[in-house]
Amino acid sequence: MDDAQSLCHSKWDCKYHIVWVPKCRRKVLYGRIRKHLADLLHCLARQKECKIQEGHLQPDHIHILISIPPKYSVAQVIGFIKGKSAIHIARMYLGQKKNYTGMHFWARGYFVSTVGADEEMRLIRKIDGN
Numbered sequence: 246m247d248d249a250q251s252l253c254h255s256k257w258d259c260k261y262h263i264v265w266v267p268k269c270r271r272k273v274l275y276g277r278i279r280k281h282l283a284d285l286l287h288c289l290a291r292q293k294e295c296k297i298q299e300g301h302l303q304p305d306h307i308h309i310l311i312s313i314p315p316k317y318s319v320a321q322v323i324g325f326i327k328g329k330s331a332i333h334i335a336r337m338y339l340g341q342k343k344n345y346t347g348m349h350f351w352a353r354g355y356f357v358s359t360v361g362a363d364e365e366m367r368l369i370r371k372i373d374g375n
Contacts, residue, residue: 260312265355272304289326327351
């Protein structure tokens with residue numbers, strides 16, 4: 246538990262691999278948006294006491310490895326990050342002054358997979374043939 250972090254009465258190490266895409270899988274995550282999106286995502290994660298360990302911005306999707314405290318659900322954190330980043334992108338890059346209904350940057354949903362200590366055990370079992 247080298248990476249364990251602490252809250253008042255608990256130690257935790259909860260990491261998740263998360264992938265999400267822009268609406269209609271448009272290839273818009275390059276150019277001006279790409280330069281600022283990484284900083285924006287890190288800033289939004291810190292607001293929820295999370296830390297993005299690793300991330301990859303592809304032209305049509307985002308992969309992140311994020312550490313989320315157990316007091317927040319994955320859905321809560323990802324909903325916050327996607328929502329706030331969509332508002333920021335609309336205001337800074339799409340010229341929107343106000344939030345209009347029906348304006349979406351990200352597609353609904355995301356993929357999430359847990360990353361944990363038992364991953365090493367699964368590899369050992371595969372090697373041993375058990």
